[in-house]
Amino acid sequence: xxxxxxxxxxxxxxxxxxxxxSGPTGESADFxxxxxxxxxxxxxxxxxxxxAQRYDPDKLEELLDNIVEMYCCPRQTQYIGKQPQTTKAIxxxxxKLTSQHxxxxxxxxxxxxxxxKNIMAYLRTAILNAPTTxxxxxxxxxxxxxxxxxxx
Numbered sequence: 001x002x003x004x005x006x007x008x009x010x011x012x013x014x015x016x017x018x019x020x021x022s023g024p025t026g027e028s029a030d031f032x033x034x035x036x037x038x039x040x041x042x043x044x045x046x047x048x049x050x051x052a053q054r055y056d057p058d059k060l061e062e063l064l065d066n067i068v069e070m071y072c073c074p075r076q077t078q079y080i081g082k083q084p085q086t087t088k089a090i091x092x093x094x095x096k097l098t099s100q101h102x103x104x105x106x107x108x109x110x111x112x113x114x115x116x117k118n119i120m121a122y123l124r125t126a127i128l129n130a131p132t133t134x135x136x137x138x139x140x141x142x143x144x145x146x147x148x149x150x151x152x
Contacts, residue, residue, distance in 0.1 A: 011031050035068060045099075046067075049101060063123070064107065066120070067094060067097070070128070073087050073090075081125040085128070105123075
């Protein structure tokens with residue numbers, strides 16, 4: 001699908017230095033264009049515009065911002081949930097995201113009852129873990145509903 005383009009785009013991103021404060025140069029302008037390409041590819045693949053009919057568009061944009069920031073991070077290592085993760089491993093996991101994972105993230109967020117101290121860390125952890133936890137989450141919910149129906 002779009003993964004080869006995302007990987008190619010991010011190879012350019014790893015060369016960018018994040019300390020350039022002097023304004024746009026040729027390299028930072030290329031980075032901005034590449035980041036825009038990554039954003040557009042995720043927007044299409046995750047069907048953000050379609051999901052905006054059911055979910056808050058601003059929250060979807062925040063989610064997309066976090067995905068793009070993690071994917072385009074120029075550092076080799078990022079911390080997700082206080083755990084170091086290589087940017088390469090993060091990109092591989094993000095490449096697996098689908099619109100169903102986005103719906104799952106919104107479901108998990110809406111069912112969270114505990115206070116969240118660091119929402120960005122929580123959200124990024126949810127994004128990164130969505131491809132590996134979604135099926136188990138819905139299986140556990142189904143098991144609970146089945147058990148509740150047996151009690152009646």
